[in-house]
Amino acid sequence: MGAPGRRCRTAPTDIAKWLGLCIGSMAVPLVLVVVRRVRSGHISDFDVSLRAQRKEIYLWGLALNLLTITLVYALDGPLFILAALLSGLVAGLLGILVNRYIKVSVHTGVSAMVATGLLLVSGPSAWPTLPMVGAVAWARYRVRRHTAAEIAGGLALGAVATTLTFKMVGLP
Secondary structure (H helix, E strand, O other): OOOOOOOOOOOHHHHHHHHHHHHHHHHHHHHHHHHHHHHOOOOOOOOOOOHHHHHHHHHHHHHHHHHHHHHHHHOOOOHHHHHHHHHHHHHHHHHHHHOOOOOOOHHHHHHHHHHHHHHHHHHHHHHHHHHHHHHHHHHHHHOOOOOHHHHHHHHHHHHHHHHHHHHHOOOO
16 A cells, blocks of 8 residues: 555645546445435335345445445555545445444444544644534434434444554554
């Protein structure tokens, strides 16, 4: 991961390019899979509320994450983007294991991952992301998609996976 050319500071236009690649190769296809599975009746709803139905979506997410990691690495993407993607891979693998016992909130987990990654790389200037995490957690609870324990589990999973992964690849 620490190969020459993998830098932490990246121009905003480059960040937009890498985010576009990540969204196009991971997020959009995953949403399309969920839409198709809901329409075909294989998944109950777009939130994949039934814990038993989540494993398939986790596996799709992991496969798309691996594809995206491969693309970003092959195109000499920035280390912090690779670290963020690896964090998602770690969180997804842990999510599959934890999902056997509790339906952790993926929404709060992802928001915790984003905020944690930005805080680790940018320091105090990323503090404004923290209310976003709180808003996502509150929204998931308010619409009764998750219990407080499921939300806390998602927050912990996202923050821990990101912190450990960033440290593992040598980011602050």
